[in-house]
Amino acid sequence: MCETCGCNEPTVAETHGEGSHAHKHHHHSHEHTVQLDIPVLQKNNRIAQENRAFLAERGIYAVNIISSPGSGKTTLLEALASHFGSKMAVIEGDVQTRRDSERIIRAGSRAVQIETGGACHLDAHSVAHALEDLDSEECKILVIENVGNLVCPSSYDLGENEKWAILSLPEGDDKILKYPSLFSRIQALIISKIDLADRLEFNIRTAVNECKSLNRNFETYSLSAKSGEGVDTLIGYISAKAGI
Amino acid sequence: MVDMHELSIASELLQQVASKVEMVASVREVHLRLGKMSGINADSLLFGFEALAPTMGYENVKLHIEEMRSLIRCRMCNYEDTLDDFDQIRMPCPQCGNFDRSVNGGMECTLDHIILED
Numbered sequence: 364m365c366e367t368c369g370c371n372e373p374t375v376a377e378t379h380g381e382g383s384h385a386h387k388h389h390h391h392s393h394e395h396t397v398q399l400d401i402p403v404l405q406k407n408n409r410i411a412q413e414n415r416a417f418l419a420e421r422g423i424y425a426v427n428i429i430s431s432p433g434s435g436k437t438t439l440l441e442a443l444a445s446h447f448g449s450k451m452a453v454i455e456g457d458v459q460t461r462r463d464s465e466r467i468i469r470a471g472s473r474a475v476q477i478e479t480g481g482a483c484h485l486d487a488h489s490v491a492h493a494l495e496d497l498d499s500e501e502c503k504i505l506v507i508e509n510v511g512n513l514v515c516p517s518s519y520d521l522g523e524n525e526k527w528a529i530l531s532l533p534e535g536d537d538k539i540l541k542y543p544s545l546f547s548r549i550q551a552l553i554i555s556k557i558d559l560a561d562r563l564e565f566n567i568r569t570a571v572n573e574c575k576s577l578n579r580n581f582e583t584y585s586l587s588a589k590s591g592e593g594v595d596t597l598i599g600y601i602s603a604k605a606g607i
Numbered sequence: 608m609v610d611m612h613e614l615s616i617a618s619e620l621l622q623q624v625a626s627k628v629e630m631v632a633s634v635r636e637v638h639l640r641l642g643k644m645s646g647i648n649a650d651s652l653l654f655g656f657e658a659l660a661p662t663m664g665y666e667n668v669k670l671h672i673e674e675m676r677s678l679i680r681c682r683m684c685n686y687e688d689t690l691d692d693f694d695q696i697r698m699p700c701p702q703c704g705n706f707d708r709s710v711n712g713g714m715e716c717t718l719d720h721i722i723l724e725d
Contacts, residue, residue, distance in 0.1 A: 393724070393725040394635060394722050394723060394724050394725065395722070395723055395725060396720050396721070396722050396723075397627065397628075397720060397721050397722075397723060398719070398720045399627060399718045399719065399720055399721065400717060400718070400719060400720075401623060401717065401718045402715070402716065402717055402718075403616055403619050403620050403623065403639070403716045403717065403718055404616070404619060404716065405623065406619065406622075406623075407619070482612075482615070483612055484612050484615075486615070514612070514646055515612035515646070517646045518612060518616070518645065518646045518647060518716070519612075540693040540694070540696055540697075541693070543644050543693055543710065544644050544645060544646030544647075544714075545646065547644055547710065547714070548714075573696065573697075575707075575709075576696045576707075576708055576709055576710060577696075577709070577710050579709065
């Protein structure tokens, strides 16, 4: 600690003068420390809590789906939309285009597209605006389809009840430990495109075990949105969570 | 929102610091605690910080990142070790040989403290 000003910075002190005139000279400018201890995403987290309260008030159960591009998120959501219809609404996050929300609307649910215009993830603020457009009394399930990306979306709380990750068979069973920040935070792991199982070497047990080393509380669902296999089990799970 | 999430995190960080001080130009150091499981890359964050700081009125500010490690714990014998890389999870417990181990901690991204010039 600096003897002259009491600050915490180490300082180079030189003694000038002789005898009773000797004094220590200060070579660093005066600085002081302000302890903060604030989560960097505090503002996002605060808005996420507001979203959570908004959804809870309306009895809507919200899921934030995170996966790579092309893992079958939208195809799965089409299957859910044709089952739930107006009881479900979807927020589609994409860097560009409204293609995905158009697919959901054709399948029977309401959908709002957020075009992030380059950003790799959705944040709570953009979701808050989309929620205003989706307000409906019939809606009991909200699915937020995040931007296709296994890294960035995992840091942002959007106000959801659960995070789901979709991992498709063509991506390989070695992806879990490569993206630990996502797989440590999910409540459901969805292994998709299982209709390709006989053509691909994907060991579901390997993937699930690696996920268990990062995460103690998640459910696993294996399904093919294309063939329909396993989709009903997932529908049962989300229906129970949403109380419908 | 900005392209690359480290850039948006750098922007949040600089805005947060700005809200705590009278003059951003007086901020010399920003100290951050960053978990290994945070999903945020320290190098990209530094890059974003250095690119954005001058555009927000900061002068001569340095970002210091303290990496917060995760722990790997054996579920059989509770032996605990720091996690150096994620391949370690596939290795047996050095104490009992069991493969069932779990990773804990290292999720945070926290603004710890700042140093201001008077």
